Amino acid sequence: xxxxxxxxxxxxxxxxxxxxxxxxxxxxxxxxxxxxxxxxxxxxxxxxxxxxxxxxxxxxxxxxxxxxxxxxxxxxxxxxxxxxxxxxxxxxxxxxxxxxxxxxxxxxxxxxxxxxxxxxxxxxxxxxxxxxxxxxxxxxxxxxxxxxxxxxxxxxxxxxxxxxxxxxxxxxxxxxxxxxxxxxxxxxxxxxxxxxxxxxxxxxxxxxxxxxxxxxxxxxxxxxxxxxxxxxxxxxxxxxxxxxxxxxxxxxxxxxxxxxxxxxxxxxxxxxxxxxxxxxxxxxxxxxxxxxxx
Amino acid sequence: xxxxxxxxxxxxxxxxxxxxxxxxxxxxxxxxxxxxxxxxxxxxxxxxxxxxxxxxxxxxxxxxxxxxxxxxxxxxxxxxxxxxxxxxxxxxxxxxxxxxxxxxxxxxxxxxxxxxxxxxxxxxxxxxxxxxxxxxxxxxxxxxxxxxxxxxxxxxxxxxxxxxxxxxxxxxxxxxxxxxxxxxxxxxxxxxxxxxxxxxx
Numbered sequence: 001x002x003x004x005x006x007x008x009x010x011x012x013x014x015x016x017x018x019x020x021x022x023x024x025x026x027x028x029x030x031x032x033x034x035x036x037x038x039x040x041x042x043x044x045x046x047x048x049x050x051x052x053x054x055x056x057x058x059x060x061x062x063x064x065x066x067x068x069x070x071x072x073x074x075x076x077x078x079x080x081x082x083x084x085x086x087x088x089x090x091x092x093x094x095x096x097x098x099x100x101x102x103x104x105x106x107x108x109x110x111x112x113x114x115x116x117x118x119x120x121x122x123x124x125x126x127x128x129x130x131x132x133x134x135x136x137x138x139x140x141x142x143x144x145x146x147x148x149x150x151x152x153x154x155x156x157x158x159x160x161x162x163x164x165x166x167x168x169x170x171x172x173x174x175x176x177x178x179x180x181x182x183x184x185x186x187x188x189x190x191x192x193x194x195x196x197x198x199x200x201x202x203x204x205x206x207x208x209x210x211x212x213x214x215x216x217x218x219x220x221x222x223x224x225x226x227x228x229x230x231x232x233x234x235x236x237x238x239x240x241x242x243x244x245x246x247x248x249x250x251x252x253x254x255x256x257x258x259x260x261x262x263x264x265x266x267x268x269x270x271x272x273x274x275x276x277x278x279x280x281x282x283x284x285x286x287x288x289x290x291x292x293x294x
Numbered sequence: 295x296x297x298x299x300x301x302x303x304x305x306x307x308x309x310x311x312x313x314x315x316x317x318x319x320x321x322x323x324x325x326x327x328x329x330x331x332x333x334x335x336x337x338x339x340x341x342x343x344x345x346x347x348x349x350x351x352x353x354x355x356x357x358x359x360x361x362x363x364x365x366x367x368x369x370x371x372x373x374x375x376x377x378x379x380x381x382x383x384x385x386x387x388x389x390x391x392x393x394x395x396x397x398x399x400x401x402x403x404x405x406x407x408x409x410x411x412x413x414x415x416x417x418x419x420x421x422x423x424x425x426x427x428x429x430x431x432x433x434x435x436x437x438x439x440x441x442x443x444x445x446x447x448x449x450x451x452x453x454x455x456x457x458x459x460x461x462x463x464x465x466x467x468x469x470x471x472x473x474x475x476x477x478x479x480x481x482x483x484x485x486x487x488x489x490x491x492x493x494x495x
Binding site (some may be wrong): 019028041044045047048049052055056059061062063065066078087102104145147167168171175178179180182218227232234235236237238239240241243269270271 | 295315317335346356360362371372373374377400401411420421422423424425426427428429431460462464472473475476479481483484486487488490491492493
């Protein structure tokens with residue numbers, strides 16, 4: 001068995017699954033929003049979104065023309081072999097996916113403004129590493145749209161304001177973002193750690209399915225409170241007004257320095273694209289979020 | 295909420311009937327233009343040079359499509375809208391000079407564009423952000439492409455479309471702008487939200 005080839009194929013497959021088929025929890029949340037939205041204009045937008053999701057599946061085409069920046073999350077078993085050789089097959093998979101699916105080339109050199117044309121470049125695709133026990137590798141891909149990325153926010157709040165400071169920070173961010181991130185959006189929120197840690201945790205929180213609130217009931221309560229508050233803004237689907245502004249809120253945290261209260265909000269557009277698979281030491285693959293359809 | 299099926303070229307009289315919250319579908323010709331194409335078109339006008347296509351009565355689409363070339367023919371694979379606010383600096387002159395009747399995009403446009411739409415007779419049709427396949431399926435053919443030197447996202451793509459939509463009319467030719475109305479309401483709601491969350495200003 002050629003492990004590098006297995007990894008490349010799995011990475012290609014989860015990329016293809018992610019950009020064409022939205023996760024079931026996101027589809028369900030959009031259907032629920034369509035049923036409950038009272039703004040007529042808002043409903044036209046949700047209907048178009050649902051129709052578009054169906055068409056993307058039917059024609060096996062990317063659900064949005066902005067196929068995003070490609071980010072991998074690798075949960076590697078400490079006993080897994082050849083982890084130092086994992087990056088190459090992932091890059092190969094991205095190049096292949098760009099050509100074959102196809103994906104829009106979205107990797108630009110910030111100095112020369114030149115587009116690499118294949119979605120790869122320095123640090124792109126970006127790899128987030130986590131070491132777990134065992135010998136299998138869990139691979140997750142997120143393709144992150146530019147419109148929702150442009151309104152992500154990190155802030156250093158006043159520790160004395162506590163959680164209230166966080167609530168205000170998030171609501172203000174949602175209001176300022178308005179129509180830009182293609183609402184209804186999903187919010188990843190994090191506090192503590194440091195400025196870098198907060199935004200990293202916030203973005204990773206976007207991987208959690210919408211029907212899974214935080215296991216800590218206190219945090220789950222805060223998630224619900226912010227979710228309801230964000231939907232009171234009236235921004236609505238695509239910013240055209242309505243009660244569906246966010247589909248869900250996921251919160252994570254790290255302990256903070258006594259003098260600092262870092263906070264971060266990561267936005268994901270309704271086209272919240274993610275997919276995962278697990279590869280064991282013998283090269284057996286289990287797709288965790290999507291069924292294999294080809 | 296009325297639904298209108300419009301055929302290009304669209305007359306000023308026809309477009310003035312359309313009001314905010316209506317839904318329109320367009321059949322005929324739409325032309326993509328982003329930042330660079332807007333800039334060049336206005337430069338051409340200033341120099342008295344003709345554009346590659348007469349835009350009068352047509353729709354301009356803020357879009358950088360994913361296209362593929364099959365043989366010698368271009369095909370639009372995915373063609374959702376891009377954020378329109380970037381074109382706000384050009385759009386009033388664009389409407390005035392070229393007499394486009396519909397501007398298609400996402401995220402809305404500001405006061406200056408709204409005023410130009412009222413003065414010269416045009417509407418803004420919001421196409422659902424991300425609904426790229428819905429858009430691509432309404433594009434029956436790529437009639438031609440101009441200004442490819444600007445790069446494929448920025449070029450003028452001239453599309454033959456059938457029932458292109460739904461486009462939610464968010465700015466009409468009577469000074470109404472849903473996005474500005476929503477922003478006003480959101481600002482009012484903000485106080486209620488702060489109260490509910492137990493926050494002070």
